[in-house]
Amino acid sequence: MSDHDTLQKFLFDGTDIRGEISSLADSYQAILAQQQYPDAVAALFGEFLVAASLLSATLKYPGIITIQATGAGPIKTIMTECTQGNKLRGIVRGDLDAAAGAKQLQDFLGSATLAITIEPEGGERYQGIVPLDADNLSQCLEHYFNQSEQLPTQIKLCADQRIASGMLIQQMPSSQQAEKIAADWQHVSLLMNSLKTDEQLSLPHSEQLFRLFHEDGVRLFEHQSLHFFCSCSRQRTERALISLGAPEIQSIVEEQGSVLITCEFCDEQYQFSDQDVEEMFGPQPPTLH
Numbered sequence: 259m260s261d262h263d264t265l266q267k268f269l270f271d272g273t274d275i276r277g278e279i280s281s282l283a284d285s286y287q288a289i290l291a292q293q294q295y296p297d298a299v300a301a302l303f304g305e306f307l308v309a310a311s312l313l314s315a316t317l318k319y320p321g322i323i324t325i326q327a328t329g330a331g332p333i334k335t336i337m338t339e340c341t342q343g344n345k346l347r348g349i350v351r352g353d354l355d356a357a358a359g360a361k362q363l364q365d366f367l368g369s370a371t372l373a374i375t376i377e378p379e380g381g382e383r384y385q386g387i388v389p390l391d392a393d394n395l396s397q398c399l400e401h402y403f404n405q406s407e408q409l410p411t412q413i414k415l416c417a418d419q420r421i422a423s424g425m426l427i428q429q430m431p432s433s434q435q436a437e438k439i440a441a442d443w444q445h446v447s448l449l450m451n452s453l454k455t456d457e458q459l460s461l462p463h464s465e466q467l468f469r470l471f472h473e474d475g476v477r478l479f480e481h482q483s484l485h486f487f488c489s490c491s492r493q494r495t496e497r498a499l500i501s502l503g504a505p506e507i508q509s510i511v512e513e514q515g516s517v518l519i520t521c522e523f524c525d526e527q528y529q530f531s532d533q534d535v536e537e538m539f540g541p542q543p544p545t546l547h
């Protein structure tokens with residue numbers, strides 16, 4: 259059975275180390291199909307998508323986690339988000355063709371920052387920002403967890419044109435002896451380091467874990483399915499238009515007859531006629547002479 263497009267948590271008996279493993283195939287392809295991405299850009303985007311799926315498992319309440327890199331290279335923005343209900347979406351902005359030959363993270367994004375934003379439904383937004391100065395996204399995210407959350411974390415992300423795959427382990431706060439905690443962490447993280455990219459891209463989750471940790475009492479939990487889903491709606495688009503203000507929207511209607519908004523995440527189009535716009539902003543005050 260393929261476990262693509264699922265996220266699974268795992269634990270190690272007798273330790274306070276938790277883990278997650280995730281792989282994307284159909285959901286990844288559905289997101290890539292929204293734009294023409296050069297292979298190298300698609301692979302980097304895949305790492306960001308699978309990272310969002312892994313990080314969504316840290317949400318304790320319904321909400322959204324967003325990973326956003328903002329840079330000064332050919333790529334200006336890579337943004338991916340995943341809800342606690344495992345709905346994924348994302349976008350890459352910039353000169354995609356100019357980034358086609360890039361290899362290192364810095365070739366794509368130049369001098370850049372990485373922001374992790376957690377938005378609980380109806381709760382307060384939390385954002386942590388780290389420089390995007392390591393060789394790859396995995397290391398930048400490890401840096402983020404060590405710095406912002408002070409939780410030792412190891413992450414391995416990879417993607418090709420078909421599949422994006424990721425594994426994360428994290429030392430949770432523990433009441434065990436400090437020496438035991440350190441020894442367990444060193445043992446498990448060394449083993450995880452030996453995981454190879456081709457294994458991540460070809461082996462089912464259970465086989466990846468068996469290959470690494472079969473002597474370590476690893477327990478794999480059930481699959482949670484992941485899918486591409488865009489949270490845009492006519493109502494949200496209308497709210498965005500209202501926030502731009504009546505004069506701007508009315509001038510577009512005068513020029514073009516209506517307002518057409520295309521969602522950059524899913525290509526859905528929302529059209530607002532002059533009548534829709536009038537209803538949005540209410541009747542105009544009569545012109546004074």
Ligand SMILES: [Zn+2]
Nearest residue numbers: 488490521524
């Ligand atoms: Zn959309």
